[in-house]
Amino acid sequence: MDSLKAELLESGASVAGFADVGGIVKGDIAHLDRAISIGVIKKLNEDTVHLLGRLQKIAAIKLKERGYRYLCIPPDSDRAAGEKPFISRLYPLFTHKVAATLSGLGWIGKNGLLISPVHGSRISLATVLTDAPLKTGQPIINSMCGECTLCIDHCPSQAITGRQWCQEDPYAELVRIKRCAAHKKNSRPTEGKPNCGLCINICPFSRNNMIKPPRRVEAALAEE
Ligand code: SF4
Ligand code: SF4
Numbered sequence: 001m002d003s004l005k006a007e008l009l010e011s012g013a014s015v016a017g018f019a020d021v022g023g024i025v026k027g028d029i030a031h032l033d034r035a036i037s038i039g040v041i042k043k044l045n046e047d048t049v050h051l052l053g054r055l056q057k058i059a060a061i062k063l064k065e066r067g068y069r070y071l072c073i074p075p076d077s078d079r080a081a082g083e084k085p086f087i088s089r090l091y092p093l094f095t096h097k098v099a100a101t102l103s104g105l106g107w108i109g110k111n112g113l114l115i116s117p118v119h120g121s122r123i124s125l126a127t128v129l130t131d132a133p134l135k136t137g138q139p140i141i142n143s144m145c146g147e148c149t150l151c152i153d154h155c156p157s158q159a160i161t162g163r164q165w166c167q168e169d170p171y172a173e174l175v176r177i178k179r180c181a182a183h184k185k186n187s188r189p190t191e192g193k194p195n196c197g198l199c200i201n202i203c204p205f206s207r208n209n210m211i212k213p214p215r216r217v218e219a220a221l222a223e224e
Pocket of ligand 2: 109110111112115144145148149150151152202203204205
């Protein structure tokens with residue numbers, strides 16, 4: 001399975017990693033103790049959900065060929081999923097951000113989104129849970145937002161609380177969801193859907209995703 005990550009990246013994933021989720025996944029699927037986290041940079045002119053689905057299928061085929069069990073958790077950006085009863089039941093089983101941080105793909109920023117040091121918070125995520133003994137990445141356990149307050153300062157609904165995420169306090173209220181949702185509802189829709197995204201666009205990691213991450217982040221990642 002060593003080649004799976006490279007295959008996902010070659011097939012269009014912007015980031016991919018493997019996480020140990022033993023003890024986090026509960027109930028009937030507790031035996032699926034590894035997570036394959038797949039991220040794709042959101043682009044308005046590309047069908048991100050479709051691409052993530054295709055990447056999940058690549059992983060699923062490979063796992064099946066080798067006799068491993070797996071479960072694909074649908075992409076977080078699949079806005080139509082709520083209308084599909086089976087898919088919507090899968091969402092509560094697992095949070096994509098958990099797999100992403102545990103695989104070392106990034107941290108949860110003050111804007112409540114995964115921040116990839118390379119691609120910022122434009123990443124849309126999907127996960128495949130499996131019992132394959134994948135070699136896992138180094139988890140990121142602390143926020144690297146530092147003193148930055150750009151998303152807080154620019155959020156039009158004052159929805160961002162300013163708290164820092166860390167793995168020990170994963171449910172800290174980073175974003176007041178109701179305020180954010182109310183603002184989006186009253187904003188001009190993009191492609192017919194409620195939208196805002198200022199906290200994504202203003203993030204230095206998103207804006208500078210073509211240049212190297214700040215030195216302090218490079219240093220911190222090297223220490224992880
Ligand atoms: S999407 Fe807009 S309203 Fe919601 S948290 Fe981000 S900046 Fe604030
Ligand atoms: S804008 Fe600054 S504080 Fe907000 S998520 Fe990005 S780095 Fe973190």
